[in-house]
Amino acid sequence: MKKNTIFLIIAVCAFALVTAAPWVLNLTSPGAKTGDTQTGEIRELAKFPTEYSNDFFAKVNAYVNDHSPLRTSIIGLVNTMEGKTREWYSKNVMIPYVERMFRVEETPAPPDNTVEPGQDTPEPTPTPDWGGLFGDATETPAETPTEIQTETPAGSETDKPTEKPSGASGSPAGHTASPDVEPHEHSYATPVVVVAAGCTSSGISTEKCTVCGESKTIVTEPTGHDYTVTRTQKASFAHDGYTLKKCSHCGDVQVADIVLRTSVPGFYTGRTPIMYSGAGFPGIHNWYFYSGDDSIGYLQGDNAQTESEMAAWNDTFTDLKEQCDKRGVNLVVLVCPNKEQVYQEYLPLGLDLSKSDEEKRASVMAEYMKKNSHVKYVYPLQEVKTAKILYETYYQQDTHWNSVGGFVGAMSVYRALGMPTTGIQNVEVIEYEHSGGDLVSLGVGPATPYTGYVVNYKPEITVRETFYYSNTVIGGNETPSGELKIYESDSPNKHKALIIGDSFRHAVGNYIAKDFAKVTQAHRGDFETYSNYVQDMTTGVVSPCNQQVIQNSLRELGSGDLLLIMAVERYDFGNEQIAWAISQFMKSM
Numbered sequence: 001m002k003k004n005t006i007f008l009i010i011a012v013c014a015f016a017l018v019t020a021a022p023w024v025l026n027l028t029s030p031g032a033k034t035g036d037t038q039t040g041e042i043r044e045l046a047k048f049p050t051e052y053s054n055d056f057f058a059k060v061n062a063y064v065n066d067h068s069p070l071r072t073s074i075i076g077l078v079n080t081m082e083g084k085t086r087e088w089y090s091k092n093v094m095i096p097y098v099e100r101m102f103r104v105e106e107t108p109a110p111p112d113n114t115v116e117p118g119q120d121t122p123e124p125t126p127t128p129d130w131g132g133l134f135g136d137a138t139e140t141p142a143e144t145p146t147e148i149q150t151e152t153p154a155g156s157e158t159d160k161p162t163e164k165p166s167g168a169s170g171s172p173a174g175h176t177a178s179p180d181v182e183p184h185e186h187s188y189a190t191p192v193v194v195v196a197a198g199c200t201s202s203g204i205s206t207e208k209c210t211v212c213g214e215s216k217t218i219v220t221e222p223t224g225h226d227y228t229v230t231r232t233q234k235a236s237f238a239h240d241g242y243t244l245k246k247c248s249h250c251g252d253v254q255v256a257d258i259v260l261r262t263s264v265p266g267f268y269t270g271r272t273p274i275m276y277s278g279a280g281f282p283g284i285h286n287w288y289f290y291s292g293d294d295s296i297g298y299l300q301g302d303n304a305q306t307e308s309e310m311a312a313w314n315d316t317f318t319d320l321k322e323q324c325d326k327r328g329v330n331l332v333v334l335v336c337p338n339k340e341q342v343y344q345e346y347l348p349l350g351l352d353l354s355k356s357d358e359e360k361r362a363s364v365m366a367e368y369m370k371k372n373s374h375v376k377y378v379y380p381l382q383e384v385k386t387a388k389i390l391y392e393t394y395y396q397q398d399t400h401w402n403s404v405g406g407f408v409g410a411m412s413v414y415r416a417l418g419m420p421t422t423g424i425q426n427v428e429v430i431e432y433e434h435s436g437g438d439l440v441s442l443g444v445g446p447a448t449p450y451t452g453y454v455v456n457y458k459p460e461i462t463v464r465e466t467f468y469y470s471n472t473v474i475g476g477n478e479t480p481s482g483e484l485k486i487y488e489s490d491s492p493n494k495h496k497a498l499i500i501g502d503s504f505r506h507a508v509g510n511y512i513a514k515d516f517a518k519v520t521q522a523h524r525g526d527f528e529t530y531s532n533y534v535q536d537m538t539t540g541v542v543s544p545c546n547q548q549v550i551q552n553s554l555r556e557l558g559s560g561d562l563l564l565i566m567a568v569e570r571y572d573f574g575n576e577q578i579a580w581a582i583s584q585f586m587k588s589m
Contacts, residue, residue, distance in 0.1 A: 188216075192206050230246045233390075238450070244390070274350040279292045289444075317575075330563070339394045341381060383408050383411075391429055397444075399437070400503060432453075464489070484549060489514060498561075503568075512562075
């Protein structure tokens with residue numbers, strides 16, 4: 001037999017052995033019959049079809065998939081590795097992050113020999129450290145005075161009976177009277193409260209002697225909080241779990257018993273590799289995500305700017321700030337986080353999430369501006385991530401943040417301005433059933449119901465829409481749209497605000513309209529779109545177009561007013577572009 005023939009036979013046998021080995025190992029290896037426990041599948045594996053039908057080949061394909069070599073072992077190994085990875089991520093990343101947001105302060109035990117028999121040491125009181133994320137503190141502790149009592153202590157050099165005229169009787173030690181008053185024991189009237197004691201602050205009262213008028217100051221102890229449970233949320237695939245408590249005295253809010261949704265058993269079951277559909281991709285538990293406009297690059301940290309690019313942006317923003325400063329206008333630049341950054345736990349497999357938030361483009365730019373600029377540049381990623389413990393901050397099947405996310409964004413703008421803020425835990429949030437969103441319209445997946453929210457912020461303030469136009473004229477008549485709005489309110493703050501941005505501005509402008517007397521909000525694309533007015537051909541009424549309205553609003557801005565330019569993270573370059581255009585216009589005003 002020729003050598004080539006022998007070699008060919010050996011090669012064919014070796015190939016057959018290698019091909020068959022996985023099947024043999026799959027049948028003989030321990031656990032080969034326990035696919036349900038290893039893969040998490042509760043179903044029967046496909047059977048080989050015995051009769052021909054229209055879906056015969058589909059059934060054969062399903063049979064091959066379900067009985068492929070070492071399938072159970074491979075899936076079990078993948079599930080084990082993923083489970084351990086998620087367990088490490090939850091333990092070393094998410095839980096420490098939440099603990100930093102909600103610090104627990106321990107009440108110190110009293111010194112030795114100060115606890116009466118039968119009296120227990122106070123238990124540690126969990127106190128939320130919002131870190132300025134959710135709003136200002138509801139109570140400012142009063143400073144404890146250093147002088148507690150003005151009465152002269154017994155035993156001191158001055159604690160001697162004062163010499164009195166002849167015939168005067170003595171008085172007990174420590175109780176001296178004025179020259180016109182006989183020595184006596186002080187008789188104090190009912191204390192007069194100067195500063196009432198708060199939950200965490202001391203109170204101050206004064207007592208005055210009814211005989212000689214001598215007074216003393218008394219410091220009373222803080223009353224302590226009186227918490228009652230106002231809301232509980234059980235951890236599920238859709239929500240983090242927590243208990244919300246509110247003090248009946250001062251309104252302080254405490255968040256306790258936090259259980260992350262990712263710790264719920266089975267949260268990651270069914271997490272499949274990323275599959276694009278339309279302009280996005282589905283995640284787990286009916287969450288949809290956007291893939292356009294380099295959203296993946298922002299998520300993975302692939303598109304960070306260079307030092308020179310960030311410096312150029314800073315120059316543009318600084319130039320606009322100088323124009324605003326000349327008029328006393330407050331400038332804030334807001335970057336709204338991409339949804340993919342906030343809800344990474346719902347993402348499918350196959351994305352590189354190895355970079356931390358701090359390493360990605362938007363965070364790097366925000367940090368650069370913090371260190372190298374006087375421009376108020378806001379990127380509230382951590383704020384919306386923390387707020388979602390209480391309520392979701394983005395729509396489940398839409399690219400935009402919801403009313404809660406917009407509220408947190410508005411408060412982050414106020415914080416940058418030094419204005420008073422309100423915490424999301426201190427406002428009424430109304431839940432309703434919502435369905436669908438723009439990602440459904442883009443073909444990512446079907447619409448399913450989920451929870452929507454309405455933030456009832458400052459209901460006592462009335463807001464009116466006074467301008468509601470678009471640039472489209474149909475049949476000679478103006479067609480209204482929501483792209484450009486002017487609000488007027490009875491807010492005690494009589495300043496004006498102009499908001500120029502993309503569609504994320506809607507959820508922010510609704511709240512800013514409660515805190516400014518007049519607010520104009522417009523899409524940045526309308527700033528240089530038209531230069532003429534729109535005339536109703538039927539009535540002859542002339543209305544200014546969007547561009548004219550925006551330019552007029554800029555001319556109106558003065559000392560103490562607000563110019564807010566904002567863009568979602570994936571359009572962050574839009575902020576730089578509109579900042580340049582507005583700066584040029586303001587120079588020509």
